Amino acid sequence: MVINVKNLVKRYGDLIALDHFNLAVQEGEILGLLGPNGSGKTTAINCILSLLKYDKGTIEIYDQPMSPEAYDIKRQIGVVMQNVAVFNELTVYENIDYFCGLYVSDKQTRKKLVAEAIDFVGLNDFTKFYPKKLSGGLLRRLNIACGIAHKPRLIILDEPTVAVDPQSRNNILEGILKLNRQGATIIYTSHYMEEVEQICSRIAIMDKGKIIAMGTNEDLKKMIKSGEHINLELLNPEHLDLSAIKALPHIISAELTDHQLVVKSSRGKNNLIMILDHLKDQNIGIGKIYSEPPTLNDVFLEITGKELRD
Amino acid sequence: MFLFNYRYRLKCIFKDRQMMFWTFLFPILLAILFNLAFSNLSSSDNFLKVNVAVVENAELDQNPAFTEALDGADDLFVVKYTTRAEADALLADNQIDGYIVFDPALNLVVNQSGLNQTIIRGFLDDFVQSSATITTIITANHAALHNGIIAGITSRSEYLKAVSASQSSPDSVVNYFYALIAMTCLYGGFLGVKEVVAIQADLSDVGARINLAPTNKLTVFLSSILAAATVQLLELIMLLAFLIGVLGISFGNQIGYIALTCVVGSLTGVTFGTCLGSIIKKGEGLKIGILIGSTMIMSFLAGMMSADIKYIVMTKAPILGYLNPANLITDSFYALYYYNTHTQFFTDILLLCGFTLFFSSVTYFVLRRQKYASL
Numbered sequence: 001m002v003i004n005v006k007n008l009v010k011r012y013g014d015l016i017a018l019d020h021f022n023l024a025v026q027e028g029e030i031l032g033l034l035g036p037n038g039s040g041k042t043t044a045i046n047c048i049l050s051l052l053k054y055d056k057g058t059i060e061i062y063d064q065p066m067s068p069e070a071y072d073i074k075r076q077i078g079v080v081m082q083n084v085a086v087f088n089e090l091t092v093y094e095n096i097d098y099f100c101g102l103y104v105s106d107k108q109t110r111k112k113l114v115a116e117a118i119d120f121v122g123l124n125d126f127t128k129f130y131p132k133k134l135s136g137g138l139l140r141r142l143n144i145a146c147g148i149a150h151k152p153r154l155i156i157l158d159e160p161t162v163a164v165d166p167q168s169r170n171n172i173l174e175g176i177l178k179l180n181r182q183g184a185t186i187i188y189t190s191h192y193m194e195e196v197e198q199i200c201s202r203i204a205i206m207d208k209g210k211i212i213a214m215g216t217n218e219d220l221k222k223m224i225k226s227g228e229h230i231n232l233e234l235l236n237p238e239h240l241d242l243s244a245i246k247a248l249p250h251i252i253s254a255e256l257t258d259h260q261l262v263v264k265s266s267r268g269k270n271n272l273i274m275i276l277d278h279l280k281d282q283n284i285g286i287g288k289i290y291s292e293p294p295t296l297n298d299v300f301l302e303i304t305g306k307e308l309r310d
Numbered sequence: 311m312f313l314f315n316y317r318y319r320l321k322c323i324f325k326d327r328q329m330m331f332w333t334f335l336f337p338i339l340l341a342i343l344f345n346l347a348f349s350n351l352s353s354s355d356n357f358l359k360v361n362v363a364v365v366e367n368a369e370l371d372q373n374p375a376f377t378e379a380l381d382g383a384d385d386l387f388v389v390k391y392t393t394r395a396e397a398d399a400l401l402a403d404n405q406i407d408g409y410i411v412f413d414p415a416l417n418l419v420v421n422q423s424g425l426n427q428t429i430i431r432g433f434l435d436d437f438v439q440s441s442a443t444i445t446t447i448i449t450a451n452h453a454a455l456h457n458g459i460i461a462g463i464t465s466r467s468e469y470l471k472a473v474s475a476s477q478s479s480p481d482s483v484v485n486y487f488y489a490l491i492a493m494t495c496l497y498g499g500f501l502g503v504k505e506v507v508a509i510q511a512d513l514s515d516v517g518a519r520i521n522l523a524p525t526n527k528l529t530v531f532l533s534s535i536l537a538a539a540t541v542q543l544l545e546l547i548m549l550l551a552f553l554i555g556v557l558g559i560s561f562g563n564q565i566g567y568i569a570l571t572c573v574v575g576s577l578t579g580v581t582f583g584t585c586l587g588s589i590i591k592k593g594e595g596l597k598i599g600i601l602i603g604s605t606m607i608m609s610f611l612a613g614m615m616s617a618d619i620k621y622i623v624m625t626k627a628p629i630l631g632y633l634n635p636a637n638l639i640t641d642s643f644y645a646l647y648y649y650n651t652h653t654q655f656f657t658d659i660l661l662l663c664g665f666t667l668f669f670s671s672v673t674y675f676v677l678r679r680q681k682y683a684s685l
Contacts, residue, residue, distance in 0.1 A: 012684060046685055049522055050681060051511050051518060051521055051522065051681065051682060051685060052681060052682055052683075052684070052685060053681045053682065053683055068521070068681060071524035071525075072524070074522065074523065074524035075524045077522070079519070079522050081515055081518060081519065083515045084515065085514075085515035085516045085518060085519040086516065087322055087508075087516060089321065089322040089323075089325035089326050090318070090321065090322060090325075094318070094321070098318050099519060099523075101311075101314050101318075102311075102520065102523035102524070102525050103523060103524060105311065105314070146519070147519075
């Protein structure tokens, strides 16, 4: 077990930031911690890393209790903070070398690791640049390089793509997958469900300091009643009997807006064919049709009654 | 780890332009301004000779003793022998403070009263009194002219001997520069604040990153503080070199003790900053504001803006002087410059060491915490 957190409680006065939080992370996986802002993701990470005091619970990393003095454990962890944490007075190379040097004392080894980290994040052309001269995307890449240069076994990335352009975001996500392929276990926190869906092998959804659902992307979507979202463009919607659509089996809801019919169905087979047959019987012409599988937002919505990005 | 961090912290400090301005260039600029403002202050204390004219006429020719006495007072007077008309003109143009004329009695003509006129008057009174005494003695005892009594009247004997406490002369101006050095030492607090912020997870993001590393936090902090003190000491040495070499400010010749004062002053300044930085939990701006404010107040009380303030503090509330690191640093330098003994110097240095220990202890008790209640 890479991380084992049991019954973690963290309070800020009357506010319970972590409410009997439990988490188990297996070697080699990419675990996504998904939740809206304020759900407790960063607090959980900071407690796991022994930066924050907590009121109750136990934290073990690589089967050893985690503490500020657990240097053997810390040596195996790399962290990419939510905020860019670099020295403005040092160049790209010097920043990576400094933070790598906190873990690796041998100069030759460090030189090799720093070169690999620079190569990994694609900052080869910017090694002599100072952070203030870098764009937001490049700065984020530097932040990542500073966190992973020492080749950790466990990498924790706390919302590393906040305020990053799409191209840099893709680079970062591809980089995380590459790190995982190289053997690193990864915990990735985000409130962007698309990112989590894209890279995580397992997802924990957090709300109000608790994990409310956990599993693979498919597992989570199976937990809810909602099936696909079927969108149909109707050529003669005036002939539609909406109540008849709603009365069909497995249909949760149906809404007509101008020519656009949106039907939410529960999990079941052949829902689309059933609806098409019904519309054909009613002599309603159909233009475009497309169907969407449920998203993590639907999962969150169904469990908590609110949108993930509320 | 210690040296690795030390080298990088030196780099960070030297490349922080804003920091280098306030801790290095600003004191040098202030020193130049002080020099411009105070350059005439010492010279204004020097005695300026009195300009006096003597009217040349027959009566003057008959009193060669007066001319001789006047020539003997060349450290008091600048004498111009002239006609009465020209003397009147010189007096009207304020080119002389007065003129002396035998008319036939000895007269002084002035157009205003003041110190210089009083000096001329005093000289004339002394001459008239001595002349009258000599005349009386010669009239009563003509032999006195030959047995040295007359010589005794004109000579002045000192019966008290002044022993100086110093080989240096008292100089109120150097105190301004010593107070400026004290301010520079305390500006080392900027470096102290920077180092504390860089290592505390609840004060900066890089601090959080450093706390996550498998390194002893106090080791990292001590090497950071050593880097800050090194920079501060170098800046102080360069300031001293500038004050001595360019502005010609005297510090005496006790180099070892001056170096000791610089080292202790630098440590006091840096630890003052670490103490403020660690106990004030608000933003860095507030820390810097409090640091500047307190440093300015301490420097003011140490006499940086007015030497009288330092005197008032030492006479009315001496305890304030002993509780003020800026005053202690100023006093240390002045004690080295002026006193022949080291009692005052070592008292100041010991008190400064006490302050350094106090600031370091407070910093340690705050920094030794390994986990934070909030970030």
